Amino acid sequence: RISMSVGFVAVGISSLIGIAVGALAGYYGGKTDVVMLRIIEIMKCFPAFIFIISLIAFLPQSIFNIMIVLGIVSWTGVVRLVRGEFLRLRIQEFALAARASGLSDRRVIFRHLLPNALAPVLVSAAFGVAGAILTETALSFLGFGVPPPTASWGETLSQSKQYLNTAWWLIIFPGIAIFTTVTAFN
Secondary structure: OHHHHHHHHHHHHHHHHHHHHHHHHHHHOHHHHHHHHHHHHHHHHOOHHHHHHHHHHHOOOOHHHHHHHHHHHOOHHHHHHHHHHHHHHOOOHHHHHHHHOOOOHHHHHHHHHHHHHOHHHHHHHHHHHHHHHHHHHHHHHHOOOOOOOOOOHHHHHHHHHHHOOOOOHHHHHHHHHHHHHHHHHO
C-alpha cells in the first residue's frame, strides 16, 4: 500500500507541475517556450536517481518527503508531452475561433485546449506510477526510503536479504508483488 500511494501521489504532483508548465510553454511559445525548454534541459542533465537520493539525504525520512521529491524530479516528461500537444492544438480551428471570440487566455487554455491535450498525459501517468513504485522500492532498499516501522516492499527486501539461504520466500514474494504491480501499470 505504501509503494502504491507513493506512486500515485508522486505522479499527481509531477502531472500538475508538468501540465501547468507545458500549457504555458506551448500556448504562449516564443521566449516563454525557450525559457521553459532550457529549464527542462538543465533538469535532464542530472541523473534522476542520484538527484533524488541527494535531495532525500538532506530531508527528514518520511513518506511525504519521498512523494514530494519524486513528483518534483519527474515533471519534465509531462511538460514535453503537454507542450507538444498545445503547439499542435493552438493552431486548430476551434482554438483560433475561441481566441477570435474574445475569450481570455486562461479560458482558452483550461476550457478548450487542456481537455484535448490530456490523453498523452494519462498514458504517461500510468508509466510514471510504475516508475515511482520502482524508485520508492529502490530508495527503501538502500535505506533512504520510508522509515523502518512502516512496511514497504523495498524495506522488506532489505531486511530479508540476510535470510536468503534459510527463508528464500521472504525475498521471492515481495519481488513477485513488485513485478506484478509494475507490469500491470505498464
